[in-house]
Amino acid sequence: MSTQNSPSMLWRDATVFDGLQTLPQPMVVRVDGARITGLWPEAGFAPAQAEGCVEAGRGGLITPGLVDCHTHLVFGGSRADEFEQRLEGVSYAEIARAGGGILSTVRATRAASPDQLFDAALPRLQALVDDGATTVEIKSGYGLALADELKMLRIARRLGRPQEGGLPVRIVTTLLGAHALPPEFAGDADGYIDEVCARMIPAAAAEGLADAVDVFCEGIAFSPAQCERVFEAAQRHGLAIKAHAEQLSSLGGAALAARHGALSADHIEYLDEAGVQAMAAAGTVGVLLPGAFLTLRETQLPPVELLRRHGVPMALATDANPGSSPMFMPTLMLNLGCTLFRLTPREALAGMTAHGARALGLADSGRIAAGQRADLCVWQAGHSAELAYAVQPGRLRQRVFGGRITHD
Numbered sequence: 057m058s059t060q061n062s063p064s065m066l067w068r069d070a071t072v073f074d075g076l077q078t079l080p081q082p083m084v085v086r087v088d089g090a091r092i093t094g095l096w097p098e099a100g101f102a103p104a105q106a107e108g109c110v111e112a113g114r115g116g117l118i119t120p121g122l123v124d125c126h127t128h129l130v131f132g133g134s135r136a137d138e139f140e141q142r143l144e145g146v147s148y149a150e151i152a153r154a155g156g157g158i159l160s161t162v163r164a165t166r167a168a169s170p171d172q173l174f175d176a177a178l179p180r181l182q183a184l185v186d187d188g189a190t191t192v193e194i195k196s197g198y199g200l201a202l203a204d205e206l207k208m209l210r211i212a213r214r215l216g217r218p219q220e221g222g223l224p225v226r227i228v229t230t231l232l233g234a235h236a237l238p239p240e241f242a243g244d245a246d247g248y249i250d251e252v253c254a255r256m257i258p259a260a261a262a263e264g265l266a267d268a269v270d271v272f273c274e275g276i277a278f279s280p281a282q283c284e285r286v287f288e289a290a291q292r293h294g295l296a297i298k299a300h301a302e303q304l305s306s307l308g309g310a311a312l313a314a315r316h317g318a319l320s321a322d323h324i325e326y327l328d329e330a331g332v333q334a335m336a337a338a339g340t341v342g343v344l345l346p347g348a349f350l351t352l353r354e355t356q357l358p359p360v361e362l363l364r365r366h367g368v369p370m371a372l373a374t375d376a377n378p379g380s381s382p383m384f385m386p387t388l389m390l391n392l393g394c395t396l397f398r399l400t401p402r403e404a405l406a407g408m409t410a411h412g413a414r415a416l417g418l419a420d421s422g423r424i425a426a427g428q429r430a431d432l433c434v435w436q437a438g439h440s441a442e443l444a445y446a447v448q449p450g451r452l453r454q455r456v457f458g459g460r461i462t463h464d
């Protein structure tokens with residue numbers, strides 16, 4: 057059914073990547089209102105399929121709108137100074153232990169007003185949107201105190217509301233209270249985890265501010281036992297679970313998250329086969345973050361071949377954040393996923409569409425199929441591998457969000 061605001065639209069003679077694969081022949085895509093209603097081979101096109109439609113485009117490559125399923129877009133300050141230190145040989149973990157890293161962003165984020173944080177995050181989000189993102193997950197985790205974590209989540213929600221100065225993009229929010237130990241709880245990580253479980257999670261759930269809860273399971277952050285308490289609290293409040301796991305070492309965080317039915321385990325460079333099996337059994341998505349791997353000049357590759365062999369869906373995301381991945385370009389991640397992690401271009405694109413949506417628990421997004429949300433990108437490209445092959449801004453010809461063309 058067409059709606060008054062979104063006309064029925066038709067794209068003709070396009071190469072279609074449907075979220076999992078490139079379809080073998082040129083296709084017609086129909087959108088009515090906010091939904092995709094038809095996908096047919098151009099060869100059998102019948103005029104009845106176009107009834108009531110305006111022709112919105114011809115040719116090019118149509119993909120689902122890109123899903124950036126892991127970002128930390130809302131933050132204060134900059135960590136350019138730490139970038140310089142790391143280039144001089146100081147490690148990410150050493151900077152963190154010395155009170156920099158995440159905690160330096162916490163200081164800047166706490167000091168900033170909501171409007172300042174919103175204004176700083178908006179151009180970052182705009183960069184993702186201009187590169188094809190129609191869904192973006194945003195984590196808290198630079199507040200680390202109840203009021204500051206909720207402040208971050210409110211800003212994240214507002215970023216997806218055009219009527220409040222935000223952008224036409226679907227925002228999914230994740231409470232990452234267990235990101236680092238705030239100075240108020242120095243020496244008392246268990247006490248801080250109590251605070252996350254007893255106050256932050258219930259408050260975020262009660263206000264509807266968080267769609268999921270995430271943890272940083274790592275030597276420089278929280279132990280598996282502490283993360284498990286966070287997962288149990290999330291489950292009590294009906295929130296989905298995600299984990300930063302096996303980024304710098306192997307603590308079994310991904311397997312633990314999987315056993316709690318996590319949507320995703322992210323980073324996972326140090327994941328072992330038992331962890332891969334646990335994720336496969338639970339249907340947990342592996343989110344690969346090549347921007348952080350590149351920025352931290354890591355050498356331990358995620359176990360892509362094991363993930364393939366056990367059928368674990370692989371998503372790709374920017375991890376856009378001020379420390380480990382100051383990168384705000386989804387299509388760059390397609391390239392890095394292939395060049396650094398040896399994904400195929402098809403796997404990379406599925407990682408930012410169908411599997412990215414799955415990592416967020418979104419069943420109506422990330423695919424081109426009748427009934428899915430009409431979030432689409434039309435690219436100036438003849439072959440679906442081109443998006444990963446060339447690092448080239450400006451190829452987005454049209455972006456469709458909820459059935460409305462936002463870029464043309």
Ligand code: NIG
Pocket residue numbers: 128157158161272300303348375377378379380381
């Ligand atoms: O995904 N691993 C932990 N958290 C972020 C980095 C955050 C930061 O350095 O500010 C990540 O890499």
Ligand code: FE
Pocket residue numbers: 126127128300375377
């Ligand atoms: Fe992250």
